[in-house]
Amino acid sequence: MMEVTFHNREPEMKEVMDILRMKPRLITFIYGPINSGKTELISHLIKELPDDYLPFYVNLRGRFITGYEDFLNVLFESDEGDVIDNVSEYATSILKDLKIVSGIPIPVNLFGQIFERKDKSKDVFRYIERFFTEISKKRVPVLIIDELQVIGDMKIDGLLIYKLFNFFVRLTKELHLAHVLVVTSDSLFIERVHSEAMLSGRCRYLLVDDFDYETTMDFLDRYNFSDAEKKVAWDRCGGKPVYLVEIVNSEDREKKVNEMFNVASGRIETELKVVNELGAEITVGDKIYDVRYESLIAILREFVERDEINMDEVDEISKRYFVKENILFVDPLYKTIKPQSRLNLLAIRDAMENV
Ligand SMILES: Nc1ncnc2c1ncn2[C@@H]1O[C@H](COP(=O)(O)OP(=O)(O)OP(=O)(O)O)[C@@H](O)[C@H]1O
Ligand SMILES: [Mg+2]
Numbered sequence: 001m002m003e004v005t006f007h008n009r010e011p012e013m014k015e016v017m018d019i020l021r022m023k024p025r026l027i028t029f030i031y032g033p034i035n036s037g038k039t040e041l042i043s044h045l046i047k048e049l050p051d052d053y054l055p056f057y058v059n060l061r062g063r064f065i066t067g068y069e070d071f072l073n074v075l076f077e078s079d080e081g082d083v084i085d086n087v088s089e090y091a092t093s094i095l096k097d098l099k100i101v102s103g104i105p106i107p108v109n110l111f112g113q114i115f116e117r118k119d120k121s122k123d124v125f126r127y128i129e130r131f132f133t134e135i136s137k138k139r140v141p142v143l144i145i146d147e148l149q150v151i152g153d154m155k156i157d158g159l160l161i162y163k164l165f166n167f168f169v170r171l172t173k174e175l176h177l178a179h180v181l182v183v184t185s186d187s188l189f190i191e192r193v194h195s196e197a198m199l200s201g202r203c204r205y206l207l208v209d210d211f212d213y214e215t216t217m218d219f220l221d222r223y224n225f226s227d228a229e230k231k232v233a234w235d236r237c238g239g240k241p242v243y244l245v246e247i248v249n250s251e252d253r254e255k256k257v258n259e260m261f262n263v264a265s266g267r268i269e270t271e272l273k274v275v276n277e278l279g280a281e282i283t284v285g286d287k288i289y290d291v292r293y294e295s296l297i298a299i300l301r302e303f304v305e306r307d308e309i310n311m312d313e314v315d316e317i318s319k320r321y322f323v324k325e326n327i328l329f330v331d332p333l334y335k336t337i338k339p340q341s342r343l344n345l346l347a348i349r350d351a352m353e354n355v
Contacts, residue, residue, distance in 0.1 A: 002223060002248055002249055004223075004245050004248055004249075006040065006044050007211075007215070007218070007219045007222070007241070008215055008218060008219075009037065009041050009044065009208075012041055012206065012208055013041070013044070013045065013048070015206055016028075016030075016041075016045055016181075016206065017045075019179070019204070019206075020049075020053065020140070020142065020179055023176045024140075024171065024172045024176050024177065024178055024179045024180070025172055025173055025176065026172055026173065026202060026203050026204045027165070027168045027169065027172055027180045027182060027199070027202060027203040027204075028179070028180065028181045028182070028203065028204050028205075028206060029182050029183075029184070029190060029193060029203055029204070029205045029206070030042070030181060030182070030183045030184075030205075030206045030208055031183075031184050031185070031187065031190045031205060031206075031207060031208070032185065032207050032208040032209050032210075032329075033185070033187075033209065033210065033240075033329040033338075033340045033341065034185045034326055034329075034340050034341075035185075035240055035241065035242040035243075035341075036185075036208050036209055036210050036240065036241065037208060037210075037211075037241045037242075038146075038183050038185065038208045039059070039061075039146055039183065040241070041208055042057065042144055042146065042181070042183060046144075049142070051139075052139050052140060053139060053140045053141075053142055054095075054098060054101070054135055054139040054140065054141050054142065055101070055142045055144060056101050056102075056103065056104050056141065056142065056143050056144065057101070057102050057144045057146070058074060058075055058102065058103055058104075058143075058144065058145050058146065059102070059145075059146040059147060060074060060145065060146065060147040060148060060150040060151065061146060061147040061150070063150070065150055065151060065154070067154070067156070068120055068121075068154075068156045068160065069115065071151055071154070071160065072111075072114070072115070072120070072124065074103065075103060075104060075124075076103050076104050076105070076106045076111055077101065077102065077103035077104065077105050077106070078106055078107075078108045078111045079094070079105050079106060079107050079108060080108050081107065081108075082107070083107065083109045084107040084109065084110070085109070085110070087110070087127060087130040087131055087134065088130065088133075088134045090107055090110075090131075091130075091131050091134030091135050092134055095134075095135065095138055095139070104128060104131065104143075105131075106127065106131075110127065114127065121156070121160075121163050125163075125167045125170075128167075128171075129170070129171070129175070129177070132171065132177050132178045133177060136177055136178065140178070140179065141177070141178035141179070142178065142179045142181065143171070143178050143179065143180050143181070144180075144181040144182075144183065145180075145181070145182050145183070146183040146184075147183065147184060147185070147186075148161070148164075148182050148183070148184055148189070149184050149186040149188075149189035151164075152186075152189055152192070162198065165196075165198060165199060166198070168180045168182075169198075169199075169202050172202070173202055186323075187323055187329050187330040187331065187332070188320060188323050188324075188330065190205070190330075190332055191330055191332040194332040194333065195332070205333050207331065207333070209239075210238055210239040210240045210241065210341065210342075211239030211240075211241060211244070212239060213234065213239070215239060216233070216234055216238070216239040216244065217230060217234070219239075219241075219244055220233060220234075220244065220248075223248045225253070228254075229247075229253045229254065232253070232254050232257050233247055233253070233257060236257045236258075236260070236261055236342065236343060236346060237257060237260065237341070237342055237343050238341060238342025238343070238345075239342075240341045240342065240343065243260060243341070243343060246260070260343060261343060261346060261347065261350075264341075264343045264344055264346075264347035265346075265347035265350045265351055267347070268327065268344070268347050268348060268351045269351050269354065271325055271327070272293070272296065272297070272300075272351065272355065275291055275293050275296060275321075276293045279291070279293075280321065282317055282320050282321055282324070284316075284317075284320065289317045290317075291317055291318065291321045292317070292318070295315055295317070295318045296318050296321065296322070297352075297355055299313070299314050299315075299318050299319075299322070300348050300351070300352055301352055303339065303345060303348050303349065303352075304348075304349055304352050307338060307345060308336045308337060308338035309336070309337050309338075310335060310336060310337070311330065311332070311335040311336065311337055312335075313337075314337055319337065326340055327339065327340060327344060327348070328340065
């Protein structure tokens with residue numbers, strides 16, 4: 001297998017670094033279609049951060065989170081060292097050899113205390129605030145939460161996510177204490193965030209999309225693609241990094257592209273067939289709605305001629321269905337909807353020829 005190294009994300013890296021150079025003021029939401037390279041960008045950023053920053057990276061993907069306790073276990077990295085009661089002393093003492101941290105370090109005894117409290121969130125936030133206050137005397141804390149939508153619907157005396165957002169607003173806008181980067185591939189979540197009154201004027205958005213044409217060509221050149229291979233790769237897969245990596249690593253590149261296309265179009269046809277024959281439902285809040293096959297088809301037909309459509313051309317139920325099934329990506333900032341990848345766009349067009 002060829003070793004694929006991190007490829008040019010200069011504009012996005014510059015944008016993030018420009019943000020980090022300023023005083024923390026807003027929460028930064030990093031969003032984009034699935035597999036566009038958001039997490040990869042963050043890993044790269046963490047490696048490249050100058051020494052005067054200290055990143056705390058928490059990834060909720062694949063973590064089994066059913067309640068507050070689970071969430072705290074992911075958010076914190078419990079430190080089994082000495083019993084410590086003074087947060088400031090603790091923060092100062094660990095600063096010396098702290099490098100890249102996943103989770104916020106906390107002495108195990110304090111972690112235990114928080115667990116026993118009834119109103120945990122107050123103590124959690126108080127701890128983090130004190131910890132960051134101490135850290136910020138020497139370095140700039142950067143709190144990064146990947147896949148935050150995982151706890152989007154979790155209720156603990158009200159929605160946990162609102163308490164978190166409130167706390168993030170405090171860390172940024174009010175105290176200017178830490179940078180907060182929230183990463184998500186869930187476009188419904190970003191849509192919700194974007195329409196949230198509480199966050200209005202308190203956050204900014206950074207789109208990490210698939211590579212554009214130039215970047216894709218540069219990438220393929222690095223792995224000695226012929227012109228014909230480059231054309232097939234771009235025509236079919238567009239600039240979705242994960243697909244490009246797969247093609248790089250296959251013996252027969254053209255065959256691989258065709259295989260991926262067949263899988264994508266097969267999946268769309270199957271999903272439509274299931275809705276047509278068995279029906280499907282979508283839950284919004286406490287209500288359940290029927291997904292209408294005819295609406296789905298009408299929307300997909302719009303993509304036969306166009307690469308993207310406007311948000312107001314799609315009914316809410318169908319939109320949510322397509323997003324949940326990872327077929328369409330909604331960009332609430334630009335008010336557009338497009339397939340999650342070029343491969344999906346072509347698969348949709350192919351499927352529309354057969355219905
Ligand atoms: N800049 C890059 N250079 C090289 N490879 C990349 C780059 N970005 C992404 N990739 C490849 O694409 C894969 C998917 O990227 P990544 O997991 O970062 O996407 P994501 O947007 O976080 O996905 P998700 O939407 O599932 O969270 C990576 O494992 C890597 O192989
Ligand atoms: Mg990711």
